Amino acid sequence: MILYNSAISGNCYKVRLLLAQLGLTAELRELDVVDRSNRPAVLGSLNPALRVPTLILDDGRAIAESNAILWWLGDGTEFVPADRFERAQVLQWQFFEQYDHEPNIAVARFWLLKRPDDVDPEKLAGWQAAGHRVIGAMEQHLEGREFLVGNGYTLADISLYAYTHVAPEGGISLDAYPAVRAWIERVAAQPGHIPITA
Numbered sequence: 001m002i003l004y005n006s007a008i009s010g011n012c013y014k015v016r017l018l019l020a021q022l023g024l025t026a027e028l029r030e031l032d033v034v035d036r037s038n039r040p041a042v043l044g045s046l047n048p049a050l051r052v053p054t055l056i057l058d059d060g061r062a063i064a065e066s067n068a069i070l071w072w073l074g075d076g077t078e079f080v081p082a083d084r085f086e087r088a089q090v091l092q093w094q095f096f097e098q099y100d101h102e103p104n105i106a107v108a109r110f111w112l113l114k115r116p117d118d119v120d121p122e123k124l125a126g127w128q129a130a131g132h133r134v135i136g137a138m139e140q141h142l143e144g145r146e147f148l149v150g151n152g153y154t155l156a157d158i159s160l161y162a163y164t165h166v167a168p169e170g171g172i173s174l175d176a177y178p179a180v181r182a183w184i185e186r187v188a189a190q191p192g193h194i195p196i197t198a
Contacts, residue, residue: 001024001025001026001027001055001056001057001058002026002027002029002055002056003015003016003019003026003027003028003029003053003054003055003056004029004031004042004043004046004047004052004053004054004055004056005028005029005030005031005052005053006030006031006032006033006052006053007030007197008033008110008113008114009033009052009053010102010106010109010162010163010166010196011051011052011053011066011102011106011162012052012053012066013162013196014053014066014067014069014070014158014159014162015053015055015066015069015070015073016028016194016198017158017161017162017193017194018070018073018074018079018155018158019073020192020193020194020198021079021190021191021192021193022073022074022077022192023192024073026055031043031052033052033110033114034114034115036050046062046064047062047064048064049064049065051064051065053066053069055069055072055073066159067094067097067098067155067159070094070155070158070159071155074155078152079153079154079155079158080154080155081149081150081152081154083150086149086150086154089148089149089150089156090148090149090154090155090156093148093149093156093159093160094155094156094159096134096137096160097159097160097163100130100134101131101134101160101163101164102163103127103130104127104128104130104131104134105127105131105134105135105163105164105167105170105172106163106170107127107170108124108127108128108131108170108171108172109163109166109167109169109170110170111124111127111170112124112169112170112171113169124171127170128170128171128172131167131170131172132172135164135167135172135174135177135180136177138160138164138177138179138180138183139176139177139178139179139180142179142180142182142183143179145179146183146186147183147186148160148183153186153187153190157183157187158187161184161187162196164180164184165184165187165188165196166196
């Protein structure tokens with residue numbers, strides 16, 4: 001397999017993390033997150049959105065969007081619940097991650113890490129406030145729970161962990177969220193775990 005990747009991207013990290021936990025490997029092909037001028041040439045026939053991650057299977061077929069890739073890799077493994085309702089809950093958390101979590105936490109982090117001198121302070125404050133709201137929702141849900149869905153570690157945890165654990169890099173402190181911090185420690189203790197920097 002080939003994974004078009006960006007080392008800084010939490011969306012790409014999700015895929016690398018699950019690959020590691022499944023004992024699978026993929027050839028990484030790094031793409032710049034700022035300079036996207038080569039995206040049409042590289043990804044144009046593979047991914048209509050021209051985004052990373054994009055996974056190329058051994059037979060040449062391509063899968064785009066991080067959570068779709070997670071489902072392709074994770075289907076039939078311990079990371080996807082057998083119970084139909086719990087599978088729907090995994091998807092619920094993954095939609096929450098892409099619609100509410102990632103557009104705020106990941107964006108604040110990107111600007112502070114990659115373009116701190118260009119960020120609009122008002123927009124940054126908005127992303128950070130929204131980031132606190134979504135982590136607050138996670139905090140409330142995780143009180144008295146070890147993981148997001150059911151009794152075990154699932155694709156939902158992988159999806160939300162990716163950007164939650166680096167939220168402070170976007171100026172979003174986790175100090176007020178003890179249940180989230182404990183959950184982060186549990187996720188990091190899972191077999192096969194790798195850091196985002198790996």
